[in-house]
Amino acid sequence: MGSNPVTKKSPVVEPLAGCSPPGWLSDPDRLAAVAAAEPPAFPPEEYEDRLRRVREAMADNGLDALLVSRPSAVEYLCGYFSAETIPQPLFVTAHDLVLFVPDFEVGRAVASSVAPLVRYFRYATAHTAYAAVAEFIAHGVGGGRIGADSRTPITMIDVLRDAECDVEPGSDMVDAVRIVMSPAEIECVRIAGESTERGVQAAYLAAARPGATDASVAAAISGALVEQATSRSAWQVVVATGNRASIPHSTWRGVPLVEGSTFLEFAGTHHRYHAPIMRTFCKGEPSPLVSRLAGLARECVAGVLETARAGAPCDEVARTVSKQLGTLPEGVVFHELFGYPVGLAHPPHWMDSVPFNITIDNPEPLREGMVFHMPGSFRSIGEAGVGVSQTFAITATGTEVLTLGSAEMVQL
Structure with a gap:
C-alpha cells in the first residue's frame, strides 16, 4: 500500500484431480519472477490479523472450516484477485489456508496471493471441477461443521453433504468481520x-x-x-x-x-x-x-x-x-x-x-x-x-x- 514494496514467499502449488502442472512452475527463476511481479497491497501482519479475526468468528460459531467464494472476501483474506470471474474458493480452518484456482489462474495466484497453499484444477473443465474441490475439503475436515458463504457453488455444498459434512450455507462471516476496517x-x-x-x-x-x-x-x-x-x-x-x-x-x-x-x-x-x-x-x-x-x-x-x-x-x-x-x-x-x-x-x-x-x-x-x-x-x-x-x-x-x-x- 505504501511506498516500500512488501515481499512475499512463493506458495506451495499442487494439482487437484489429476491436473497437469504448468511447465513454468518447475523453473525457480520464472516462479520467483511471477511471485515478485505484484507486491501485496498490505504487509503480512495485516493479513494475519484479518485471518485471526475470521478464525475467532469461526470458533465462536462452532465451525471447523469455512468456504469463502465471494471474490472480495477471498482477496480480503489472502490478497488473491483476477479478472476471471468463475468461483475460486478459499478454504479456511484453524490451521490451514488453501486457495483453489483453475490451472490458467495459477500465475495470478502466485503473483497476488499470500495463501501458503494453492491447489489447481483444469480450466477447460472448471464447471465439473468443484465436486473434486469439495471432495478434497471433505477429506480434510472428516465430516466436521463447515460454513459456506453465499457465493459457494451449490455443487460443492451437495458433495460435502453427501460426504456427511455438516454444512452451514450463507455463512458470510468474512463480510461481517471486514465491515470494520483497519x-x-x-x-x-x-x-x-x-x-x-x-x-x-x-x-x-x-x-x-x-x-x-x-x-x-x-x-x-x-x-x-x-x-x-x-x-x-x-x-x-x-x-x-x-x-x-x-x-x-x-x-x-x-x-x-x-x-x-x-x-x-x-x-x-x-x-x-x-x-x-x-x-x-x-x-x-x-x-x-x-x-x-x-x-x-x-x-x-x-x-x-x-x-x-x-x-x-x-x-x-x-x-x-x-x-x-x-x-x-x-x-x-x-x-x-x-x-x-x-x-x-x-x-x-x-x-x-x-x-x-x-x-x-x-x-x-x-x-x-x-x-x-x-x-x-x-x-x-x-x-x-x-x-x-x-x-x-x-x-x-x-x-x-x-x-x-x-x-x-x-x-x-
Missing part, C-alpha cells in the same frame, strides 16, 4: 477518494466544452479514474442528464447535455478499495424544483455526517435525519437509505458486502472503522433528479469524510 484499509479509501475527485474535476471540464454529451462526460471521468489508479471500479460511471436524471440508475446513452441538472455517480479506487460519490451540475439557472431537490440532498448528507458516530444505533441516525428533512414535497422520491458499507469490492458493484445499512430498520450500533457511502439522491420522477454524497468513516466522536469536495450542486 487504518491501512481506510487509508486506501482515502487515496481512492483522491482518484474520485480527479473524476469530478474531469467531469466539470468536459461538461463545459461545446457539444458535450453525457457519453463525453463519462469518457472524461473514466479516463481520469484510470490514469493514476491501481485498479478499476467495480461499477460503471453513471451520467444522466435532464429528465433522465430523475430515473434511478439511468446512465449515459450518447445524448447532448441539456439545460438543468445532470447527475453523476462513480468511484475512484485504490487496490479495489472504493470511494464513491454522487455529484450534480446544472447548466443554466436551476428551476425551483431542481433547487429544492439540491437543498434536500445537501441537507441529507450534512445530517448524516453530523449525527453518525461510533455507538449510535443506525435506526436512530436514520430517524434523526429523516425528521430533519421533514415531509418531502409531493412527488419527490428518496430511497430512505442513509448509508451503506463500501470498501474492498469486486464487480458487479461496489456494494459488495453483507447488508449493514443506516436505515430505520437496523437497530445495530455503528462501530469505529466502518466506512459508508451516503447517497443523498432526491428525484421527481419524469422531471428532474439531484444527487450529492460523500464516503465517510465512523470515528469515536463522529465521522471523517474520505472523499474530497463539497456535497453541493455545481452550476456551470
Whole structure:
C-alpha cells in the first residue's frame, strides 16, 4: 500500500484431480519472477490479523472450516484477485489456508496471493471441477461443521453433504468481520477518494466544452479514474442528464447535455478499495424544483455526517435525519437509505458486502472503522433528479469524510 514494496514467499502449488502442472512452475527463476511481479497491497501482519479475526468468528460459531467464494472476501483474506470471474474458493480452518484456482489462474495466484497453499484444477473443465474441490475439503475436515458463504457453488455444498459434512450455507462471516476496517484499509479509501475527485474535476471540464454529451462526460471521468489508479471500479460511471436524471440508475446513452441538472455517480479506487460519490451540475439557472431537490440532498448528507458516530444505533441516525428533512414535497422520491458499507469490492458493484445499512430498520450500533457511502439522491420522477454524497468513516466522536469536495450542486 505504501511506498516500500512488501515481499512475499512463493506458495506451495499442487494439482487437484489429476491436473497437469504448468511447465513454468518447475523453473525457480520464472516462479520467483511471477511471485515478485505484484507486491501485496498490505504487509503480512495485516493479513494475519484479518485471518485471526475470521478464525475467532469461526470458533465462536462452532465451525471447523469455512468456504469463502465471494471474490472480495477471498482477496480480503489472502490478497488473491483476477479478472476471471468463475468461483475460486478459499478454504479456511484453524490451521490451514488453501486457495483453489483453475490451472490458467495459477500465475495470478502466485503473483497476488499470500495463501501458503494453492491447489489447481483444469480450466477447460472448471464447471465439473468443484465436486473434486469439495471432495478434497471433505477429506480434510472428516465430516466436521463447515460454513459456506453465499457465493459457494451449490455443487460443492451437495458433495460435502453427501460426504456427511455438516454444512452451514450463507455463512458470510468474512463480510461481517471486514465491515470494520483497519487504518491501512481506510487509508486506501482515502487515496481512492483522491482518484474520485480527479473524476469530478474531469467531469466539470468536459461538461463545459461545446457539444458535450453525457457519453463525453463519462469518457472524461473514466479516463481520469484510470490514469493514476491501481485498479478499476467495480461499477460503471453513471451520467444522466435532464429528465433522465430523475430515473434511478439511468446512465449515459450518447445524448447532448441539456439545460438543468445532470447527475453523476462513480468511484475512484485504490487496490479495489472504493470511494464513491454522487455529484450534480446544472447548466443554466436551476428551476425551483431542481433547487429544492439540491437543498434536500445537501441537507441529507450534512445530517448524516453530523449525527453518525461510533455507538449510535443506525435506526436512530436514520430517524434523526429523516425528521430533519421533514415531509418531502409531493412527488419527490428518496430511497430512505442513509448509508451503506463500501470498501474492498469486486464487480458487479461496489456494494459488495453483507447488508449493514443506516436505515430505520437496523437497530445495530455503528462501530469505529466502518466506512459508508451516503447517497443523498432526491428525484421527481419524469422531471428532474439531484444527487450529492460523500464516503465517510465512523470515528469515536463522529465521522471523517474520505472523499474530497463539497456535497453541493455545481452550476456551470
